[in-house]
Amino acid sequence: xxxxxxxxxxxxxxxxxxxxxxxxxxxxxxxxxxxxxxxxxxxxxxxxxxxxxxxxxxxxxxxxxxxxxxxxxxxxxxxxxxxxxxxxxxxxxxxxxxxxxxxxxxxxxxxxxxxxxxxxxxxxxxxxxxxxxxxxxxxxxxxxxxxxxxxxxxxxxxxxxxxxxxxxxxxxxxxxxxxxxxxxxxxxxxxxxxxxxxxxxxxxxxxxxxxxxxxxxxxxxxxxxxxxxxxxxxxxxxxxxxxxxxxxxxxxxxxxxxxxxxxxxxxxxxxxxxxxxxxxxxxxxxxxxxxxxxxxxxxxxxxxxxxxxxxxxxxxxxxxxxxxxxxxxxxxxxxxxxxxxxxxxxxxxxxxxxxxxxxxxxxxxxxxxxxxxxxxxxxxxxxxxxxxxxxxxxxxxxxxxxxxxxxxxxxxxxxxxxxxxxxxxxxxxxxxxxxxxxxxxxxxxxxxxxxxxxxxxxxxxxxxxxxxxxxxxxx
Amino acid sequence: xxxxxxxxxxxxxxxxxxxxxxxxxxxxxxxxxxxxxxxxxxxxxxxxxxxxxxxxxxxxxxxxxxxxxxxxxxxxxxxxxxxxxxxxxxxxxxxxx
Numbered sequence: 116x117x118x119x120x121x122x123x124x125x126x127x128x129x130x131x132x133x134x135x136x137x138x139x140x141x142x143x144x145x146x147x148x149x150x151x152x153x154x155x156x157x158x159x160x161x162x163x164x165x166x167x168x169x170x171x172x173x174x175x176x177x178x179x180x181x182x183x184x185x186x187x188x189x190x191x192x193x194x195x196x197x198x199x200x201x202x203x204x205x206x207x208x209x210x211x212x213x214x215x216x217x218x219x220x221x222x223x224x225x226x227x228x229x230x231x232x233x234x235x236x237x238x239x240x241x242x243x244x245x246x247x248x249x250x251x252x253x254x255x256x257x258x259x260x261x262x263x264x265x266x267x268x269x270x271x272x273x274x275x276x277x278x279x280x281x282x283x284x285x286x287x288x289x290x291x292x293x294x295x296x297x298x299x300x301x302x303x304x305x306x307x308x309x310x311x312x313x314x315x316x317x318x319x320x321x322x323x324x325x326x327x328x329x330x331x332x333x334x335x336x337x338x339x340x341x342x343x344x345x346x347x348x349x350x351x352x353x354x355x356x357x358x359x360x361x362x363x364x365x366x367x368x369x370x371x372x373x374x375x376x377x378x379x380x381x382x383x384x385x386x387x388x389x390x391x392x393x394x395x396x397x398x399x400x401x402x403x404x405x406x407x408x409x410x411x412x413x414x415x416x417x418x419x420x421x422x423x424x425x426x427x428x429x430x431x432x433x434x435x436x437x438x439x440x441x442x443x444x445x446x447x448x449x450x451x452x453x454x455x456x457x458x459x460x461x462x463x464x465x466x467x468x469x470x471x472x473x474x475x476x477x478x479x480x481x482x483x484x485x486x487x488x489x490x491x492x493x494x495x496x497x498x499x500x501x502x503x504x505x506x507x508x509x510x511x512x513x514x515x516x517x518x519x520x521x522x523x524x525x526x527x528x529x530x531x532x533x534x535x536x537x538x539x540x541x542x543x544x545x546x547x548x549x550x551x552x553x554x555x556x557x558x559x560x561x562x563x564x565x566x567x568x569x570x571x572x573x574x575x576x577x578x579x580x581x582x583x584x585x586x587x588x589x590x
Numbered sequence: 591x592x593x594x595x596x597x598x599x600x601x602x603x604x605x606x607x608x609x610x611x612x613x614x615x616x617x618x619x620x621x622x623x624x625x626x627x628x629x630x631x632x633x634x635x636x637x638x639x640x641x642x643x644x645x646x647x648x649x650x651x652x653x654x655x656x657x658x659x660x661x662x663x664x665x666x667x668x669x670x671x672x673x674x675x676x677x678x679x680x681x682x683x684x685x686x687x
Binding site: 133134137138140141142144145146147150151153154157158160161164165168169172173174175176179180183184185186187188189190191192194195196198200203206207210211213214216217218220221223224225227228230231232244343344347350351353354355357358359360361362363364365366367368369370371372373374375376377379380383470472477478479480482483486487489491492493494495497 | 612
């Protein structure tokens, strides 16, 4: 029990320094110029935390520890290098699941060997406060893990993105959550938990794995930006809970930062869809309403255009605003889209990109893809900054986006997307709408009036193929 | 440290997080997620303590849990920082001719 001695001041300061470096890492992301320095601060903070821990403990197994770091680090580094930018949402979900599982393992280790963590009383029994912290840590960690695994499977296409609805799921979910909370409270009052209730800790862990799974299966693919942000938040709270157990400032500061970061991102995503957080979590969006809207779509007149028409129109234009969406990511069309934009710029056309906050499958997804394709970030604009410009634009070029342009969000109170802020593409002189076919509707299952406007030309093709054809015609 | 001091740090850090994250530009929200991912793996500290204690006093199982925890957290730390670095390197301004 070498932990029983008071922590030396320099150790506490070292953990504090690493917490501050993590704050600077996030602060750096306020602009692309400062962001890389921020990332280095983060690395330095992590190095300080790890080295301080190793130096201040009698390490009985240094070789094994270094081997574990090397194996994990190698896998992580190679994955990070090889992963395609379009697969970023899956990767982030996978990483979240690892944080969750690591939190579960740390909590279990602390439960099995509390002496090493300095959380026992004189008789060697777990301190009651630590039990609650540990119980919450293991529960949040397990929810993060199983929830992220489901999110990963949905984003990666191993599992259908459609919501899976169990009967009476709200009752089951609330019951399971109540059971977890009740058991953690009971954990606090048991005299000697390892002896009296050896099942308790593991039951909490098992129930938490189950609830994470149950919470995410009814949530549809399009709500994934909220889910990924929410799981990001949970991974932070799990780290914070374990930080309380260990009395470690670096972990507490980091947990609070990550927890608030994920919560704010979830809030931004919900606001951008005009949906409450509760309704997203309750799940099932887009499951029921598809049928009749799709049927109504078939008999309204619409105009079809070719790549040549589109190239001709855009060459004549003074200003073109491109609106990318998830379809662009699926088709991997970002590179050829940038090529198209460059050719237009050479013709003297002003080209801008407009991004809706929920375009894609995670916050900032479109921005990363455009950056990957070498689109300068000062040509890419957020909804509020560019929406008024559609009125002066000759062309709005919508590629792989749908619901985020749907005027029904403003006019039709019965629409499931009513109230969602949209990009006003309909105000442009001409709308070029790239879409695979007229049959499919967006994730919300709502028909889009923009398809049938007089000034809209539908370009029905795969997004990448269409851009390639337009590029050929521009030549 | 006593519980109240720890709680104070936690509450203050939540406020710092709130203001710092709102100042992050929306264009960098994906790197924000990957970097928060990397730093939340500071949970490796707990895994290191468990593994470092070795096989003393019934710590054999705890040691192995700790070692697996170290490996998982390391995937995240190295992967998270590397992928953030890779993304941030792609954000470029327009070249002025």
